[in-house]
Amino acid sequence: MTIPSTDQPRSAAPLTGIIGAGVMGETVLSGLLRAGRAADSLLVVEKRPDRAAELEEKYAVRVVSHLHAVGDADTVMLVVKPQDMGAVLDEIAPVLRAGQLLVSLAAGITTGFIEGKVPAGVAVVRVMPNTPALVDEGMAAIAPGTSVDDAHLAEAEALLGAVGKVVRVPEHQMDAVTAVSGSGPAYVFYVVEAMIEAGVHLGLPRTVASDLVIQTLVGSATMLRETGTHPTVLREQVTSPAGTTAAALRELDDHKVRAAFIAAMQAAAERSRELAAGS
């Protein structure tokens, strides 16, 4: 596939650069395309030639250098690991300019850290997305840095809103957001794995156990969203006196599963704070 260079005619949409095309970078890229963004309005930075060719073939986007993406783009999204952020910021800082929007999706990395590495006046927005964005059911929180105006926030909201819900939070809540919705899908998949395994232990074929668990999850999540009923009420509706659910929930309480979830999420938030400190 031939990828047009930036000096060829292209759509009038503002240009968005995406630096880092791993799990989350590709999730954002594919979501923006599904939402109707023109492929020639996206500039992707990917260093590995085989991966770059794969992205060009699959999405018809241009894979370009860091300096090209940042020099041309109106908005730059940083989707590299927290540990790679310092090096990437050092590389792109010389071509960033005041007023440009820099959207970071990296866990832990603060707007203050980013602002300390880029020219004054670059508008930095910190985002915590999650992987259900891949099916347009993402949940993202955004927090502004010091040079951000309403138009910048609206642009960041539009980018993430293409693949799910967006909420604005003060930055000091970002570690908690990371622990809840950023890492959250992994906890849900962990519970799903355990329930399928239990179904198999109880004698169900794995495919049947899997179908039962996934539809139960989808149905329960839809009830939560569509009824607005508190989860405690919904749980009590399932729990007949002296019945099967009561027997199961007593086991979960005996194994301190609720306390384990709280400890797990405290650990996630603490890890987010450690990433901010550079470890």
Ligand SMILES: NC(=O)C1=CN([C@@H]2O[C@H](COP(=O)(O)OP(=O)(O)OC[C@H]3O[C@@H](n4cnc5c(N)ncnc54)[C@H](OP(=O)(O)O)[C@@H]3O)[C@@H](O)[C@H]2O)C=CC1
């Ligand atoms: N996965 C998730 O559920 C979530 C992730 N995030 C955040 O998103 C960010 C990315 O995570 P994720 O996608 O999972 O990680 P991945 O490791 O899948 O992706 C990171 C990508 O960045 C690339 N990369 C590294 N250095 C550079 C560079 N200098 N220039 C361009 N690309 C580079 C890597 O390329 P290569 O492999 O060639 O090194 C890789 O493709 C992280 O900061 C994470 O905290 C936030 C919320 C949820």
Ligand SMILES: O=C(O)[C@@H]1CCC=N1
């Ligand atoms: O595990 C991580 O560090 C990233 C951030 C939130 C989800 N995944």
